[in-house]
Amino acid sequence: MSATTHGQSTGNTGTARSRKAEANARDHRDHRDHRDHRDHRTLALAVIATGMLMIILDGSIVTVAMPAIQQDLGFTPVGLSWVVNAYLIAFGSLLLLAGRLGDLLGRKRMFLVGTAVFTAASLLAGVATSPAVLVGARFLQGVGSAMASAVGLGILVTLFPQPRERSRAIAVFSFTGAAGASIGQVLGGVLTDALNWHWIFFINLPIGVAALAVGAAVLPGDRGLGLRAGADVLGALLVTAGLMLGIYTVVQVEHTGWTSLRTLALGAVALLLLAGFVVRQARARTPLMPLRLLRSRNVVGANLVQMLMVAALFSFQILVALHLQKVLGYGAAKTGLAMLPAAVVIGAVSLGVSARLNARFGERRVLLAGLLLLAALLALLTRLPANAHYLTDLFPVFLLAAGFGLALPALTSLGMSSASEDDAGLASGLFNTTQQIGMAAGVAVLSTLAASRTDDRLTEGHSLPEALTSGYHLAFATGTALLLAAFTAAWTILRTGGR
Numbered sequence: 001m002s003a004t005t006h007g008q009s010t011g012n013t014g015t016a017r018s019r020k021a022e023a024n025a026r027d028h029r030d031h032r033d034h035r036d037h038r039d040h041r042t043l044a045l046a047v048i049a050t051g052m053l054m055i056i057l058d059g060s061i062v063t064v065a066m067p068a069i070q071q072d073l074g075f076t077p078v079g080l081s082w083v084v085n086a087y088l089i090a091f092g093s094l095l096l097l098a099g100r101l102g103d104l105l106g107r108k109r110m111f112l113v114g115t116a117v118f119t120a121a122s123l124l125a126g127v128a129t130s131p132a133v134l135v136g137a138r139f140l141q142g143v144g145s146a147m148a149s150a151v152g153l154g155i156l157v158t159l160f161p162q163p164r165e166r167s168r169a170i171a172v173f174s175f176t177g178a179a180g181a182s183i184g185q186v187l188g189g190v191l192t193d194a195l196n197w198h199w200i201f202f203i204n205l206p207i208g209v210a211a212l213a214v215g216a217a218v219l220p221g222d223r224g225l226g227l228r229a230g231a232d233v234l235g236a237l238l239v240t241a242g243l244m245l246g247i248y249t250v251v252q253v254e255h256t257g258w259t260s261l262r263t264l265a266l267g268a269v270a271l272l273l274l275a276g277f278v279v280r281q282a283r284a285r286t287p288l289m290p291l292r293l294l295r296s297r298n299v300v301g302a303n304l305v306q307m308l309m310v311a312a313l314f315s316f317q318i319l320v321a322l323h324l325q326k327v328l329g330y331g332a333a334k335t336g337l338a339m340l341p342a343a344v345v346i347g348a349v350s351l352g353v354s355a356r357l358n359a360r361f362g363e364r365r366v367l368l369a370g371l372l373l374l375a376a377l378l379a380l381l382t383r384l385p386a387n388a389h390y391l392t393d394l395f396p397v398f399l400l401a402a403g404f405g406l407a408l409p410a411l412t413s414l415g416m417s418s419a420s421e422d423d424a425g426l427a428s429g430l431f432n433t434t435q436q437i438g439m440a441a442g443v444a445v446l447s448t449l450a451a452s453r454t455d456d457r458l459t460e461g462h463s464l465p466e467a468l469t470s471g472y473h474l475a476f477a478t479g480t481a482l483l484l485a486a487f488t489a490a491w492t493i494l495r496t497g498g499r
Contacts, residue, residue: 090142099429114147373403
């Protein structure tokens with residue numbers, strides 16, 4: 001072999017090694033970038049879930065502390081209801097508007113501003129020394145909650161575009177809702193008994209500050225479409241006024257009655273405002289809510305099913321707690337601990353199996369299975385005795401709450417299934433709005449039915465525990481019927497199969 005040939009061979013070998021080294025370095029960089037991107041998205045999901053946890057936690061933690069708040073600040077019984085109603089009216093009426101503004105102005109910006117408003121309002125509520133200040137702070141909390149939660153799902157679905165990843169992310173998101181409700185009941189009792197009711201609001205401060213700090217760094221930035229793409233001021237006024245008046249009417253039903261002139265008149269005006277909003281959206285050049293979103297059977301069906309399901313499950317979330325306290329004599333903290341197994345089961349199903357079941361069988365089938373389990377849960381509660389034993393009468397029933405862990409992630413996926421990147425915030429706001437409408441309707445209908453049946457039984461001479469139990473039985477039976485209606489709607493409207 002000549003020297004020239006040997007030199008060329010050596011040079012080729014060196015070039016090949018250099019190319020291999022460059023390829024290895026490039027692969028290493030790509031792997032590192034992929035890992036960093038994955039870690040970044042995980043942190044972003046954690047921020048969104050934390051924000052949802054804080055909002056749900058606040059909603060359930062307040063109900064436990066209501067007697068202490070009333071005694072300390074001197075609320076009247078009617079005035080005390082506004083500690084909940086002020087939050088619910090602001091939250092439910094602004095979700096749709098906040099979701100669309102997130103698409104127009106940027107979902108990250110909307111989430112961070114909403115979290116900041118909610119955190120500041122929590123501080124104001126914690127230092128409140130009069131009913132007026134507390135009710136005002138609760139209204140501001142509702143505004144902040146609407147801004148943050150309206151775009152949370154929108155950020156999530158754009159952050160996880162692949163179906164399998166999205167299913168896992170939605171499962172985490174859904175779990176935080178169940179966890180927040182259950183933890184709130186336990187924590188509310190513990191904080192109120194050990195310290196005072198002010199701390200149920202102060203606990204939001206470190207959570208909110210942490211979510212703001214991490215969220216500013218890891219949430220994906222988006223400039224939004226710009227206000228010109230949906231600057232429909234009249235539409236915004238119509239939908240906000242219609243929802244606010246409608247929710248106000250529903251939450252006041254317990255005091256005014258369903259057939260009173262006041263209820264019927266306010267309800268009619270609310271419906272006219274919402275109908276005017278729909279007409280406006282069909283004609284506006286830049287609609288606030290493009291009606292193309294409602295052409296999807298899955299979106300319409302999922303939101304209808306959610307309203308029915310949430311309305312029914314009020315009877316489980318609230319009335320079971322009332323039965324434990326008013327009939328069985330449990331304290332606030334003990335009530336929260338007694339209901340903890342339901343949250344554990346929901347969490348295990350949401351995080352452990354829901355994403356895999358959705359991928360294998362399709363969201364529609366998983367949703368139907370979950371609704372049947374929930375209907376069985378409420379049907380069994382209609383037989384709950386006044387002298388119920390926890391281990392034999394309640395604990396086995398709580399295990400059927402696994403249906404919620406199946407239904408909610410599947411329902412959320414269906415509700416967001418037709419959302420484009422430009423409409424993700426709007427779809428998220430719509431999904432959250434129907435949830436709040438269902439909750440308000442469930443509170444009004446089921447609590448009114450239970451109270452009416454209880455009064456009838458007391459008039460007939462039954463003892464208070466027996467009368468209360470009979471009232472709860474009627475509410476549980478009505479909730480069962482609502483879940484069967486949700487099952488029928490899911491069966492006939494939704495269209496998905498196994499993947």
